[in-house]
Amino acid sequence: MTNEEVLAVFREAGALLEGHFILSSGRRSPVFLQKALVFSQPDKSEKLCAALAKKLTEKFGKIDVVAGPAVGGIIPGYELARQLGCRSIFAERVDGQLQFRRGFSISEGERVLIAEDIVTTGLSFRETVEALEALPGEVVGGACIIDRSGGRADVGCELVSLASVNFPDYDADDLPPELALMPAVKPGSRGLA
Numbered sequence: 001m002t003n004e005e006v007l008a009v010f011r012e013a014g015a016l017l018e019g020h021f022i023l024s025s026g027r028r029s030p031v032f033l034q035k036a037l038v039f040s041q042p043d044k045s046e047k048l049c050a051a052l053a054k055k056l057t058e059k060f061g062k063i064d065v066v067a068g069p070a071v072g073g074i075i076p077g078y079e080l081a082r083q084l085g086c087r088s089i090f091a092e093r094v095d096g097q098l099q100f101r102r103g104f105s106i107s108e109g110e111r112v113l114i115a116e117d118i119v120t121t122g123l124s125f126r127e128t129v130e131a132l133e134a135l136p137g138e139v140v141g142g143a144c145i146i147d148r149s150g151g152r153a154d155v156g157c158e159l160v161s162l163a164s165v166n167f168p169d170y171d172a173d174d175l176p177p178e179l180a181l182m183p184a185v186k187p188g189s190r191g192l193a
């Protein structure tokens with residue numbers, strides 16, 4: 001799929017939002033990809049993950065476990081695992097730190113792929129790499145539906161994105177005037193009680 005085709009799926013789901021958004025990293029943006037609206041439609045999740053799974057198999061070969069950070073990484077991680085024919089696990093925040101709970105385990109020698117929905121700064125991705133360091137298995141790389149850093153984010157491993165786009169984001173203290181005029185909303189889960 002091309003970048004435009006992937007963005008068209010988001011547009012069709014009403015998931016390409018414009019306004020003033022507080023991102024997970026604390027940075028601000030006039031654009032937000034509300035992926036939950038895309039993943040609420042199984043046919044759209046299946047289509048996006050099929051295209052991504054093809055790229056992943058070509059790049060990494062066999063995968064044993066797909067690991068994603070909650071909340072955004074759960075559905076694409078599960079759908080990718082279904083299509084790759086492997087297990088799916090997720091990490092969740094406990095006092096702000098990503099942990100693999102719920103009895104999830106990885107065995108020695110298993111090949112692990114990290115799956116995310118959206119990459120902006122790469123922070124959540126790097127935190128997932130760190131959480132996996134405490135477990136057996138080998139992180140062979142990562143995958144995301146949309147890398148909105150246009151390939152610039154450091155995700156701590158080799159990243160395959162389905163689409164790579166350049167969406168602006170700004171420091172909260174350095175907003176363009178038109179953005180500063182709008183009230184900001186925070187759609188993600190990081191930092192919620």
Ligand SMILES: O=P(O)(O)OC[C@H]1O[C@H](OP(=O)(O)OP(=O)(O)O)[C@H](O)[C@@H]1O
Nearest residue numbers: 024071072120121122123124188189190
């Ligand atoms: O590359 P980054 O700067 O880390 O930003 C991307 C992360 O932000 C979002 O998660 P968020 O913490 O907002 O919560 P969510 O998964 O519940 O949407 C998204 O799901 C990615 O995990």
Ligand SMILES: O=C(O)c1cc(=O)[nH]c(=O)[nH]1
Nearest residue numbers: 023024032033118120188
């Ligand atoms: O950086 C983020 O937090 C982020 C950006 C985006 O477009 N969509 C999303 O779910 N999270």
Ligand SMILES: [Mg+2]
Nearest residue numbers: 070071072073
């Ligand atoms: Mg997330």
